[in-house]
Amino acid sequence: MVKGNPLGRREEEESRVSLNLVRWGGAAGVVAGVLYALIGIIGPQSPVFPSFSSYLIEMLAVALLFTLVAIAGLHVLQRDRYGRLGAAGSLTAFIGYALVLMAVTANALAGREVLGIVPTLGALGALVGLVLLGTGSLRARMLPPWCAVLLIAGFPLSIILDILVFANAGEILRGVIWALV
Numbered sequence: 001m002v003k004g005n006p007l008g009r010r011e012e013e014e015s016r017v018s019l020n021l022v023r024w025g026g027a028a029g030v031v032a033g034v035l036y037a038l039i040g041i042i043g044p045q046s047p048v049f050p051s052f053s054s055y056l057i058e059m060l061a062v063a064l065l066f067t068l069v070a071i072a073g074l075h076v077l078q079r080d081r082y083g084r085l086g087a088a089g090s091l092t093a094f095i096g097y098a099l100v101l102m103a104v105t106a107n108a109l110a111g112r113e114v115l116g117i118v119p120t121l122g123a124l125g126a127l128v129g130l131v132l133l134g135t136g137s138l139r140a141r142m143l144p145p146w147c148a149v150l151l152i153a154g155f156p157l158s159i160i161l162d163i164l165v166f167a168n169a170g171e172i173l174r175g176v177i178w179a180l181v
Contacts, residue, residue: 025073086136093129
């Protein structure tokens with residue numbers, strides 16, 4: 001004879017799995033942030049370490065992978081409260097980062113750029129997705145408002161920094177943003 005409510009145990013197990021994914025997502029965001037910042041500091045256009053580019057592609061792939069886990073954690077945390085806008089933003093950002101990861105990996109394996117416009121489409125998808133995710137996060141009120149503002153404004157600002165200052169300034173800012181969020 002089974003004692004207790006089996007449905008209650010299943011819900012408890014799902015809740016524990018969700019909590020673990022949120023925790024792993026937070027830790028993954030910090031790791032991704034540190035890796036992005038390191039890439040910005042030691043990157044090929046960096047005035048500090050200009051000749052460390054052979055490891056940067058691998059570091060970028062790992063950072064992108066951790067970013068995917070961070071986005072999944074943000075989604076699990078807020079999925080019941082941020083509605084369709086947040087869900088669409090989470091999915092769009094996840095697909096965008098996955099496309100960038102796919103392009104970075106394919107380029108590293110081929111030794112040259114092989115997927116053409118895919119990284120640009122992925123970056124655009126990630127940008128739009130993060131703005132929507134940040135907007136949904138503001139509505140959900142599960143995170144401090146400054147986290148949502150970082151998602152909304154930080155990534156467009158990092159692209160502007162890449163263009164106006166030097167290419168790695170935006171990467172450093174992206175690292176700071178992911179580590180904080």
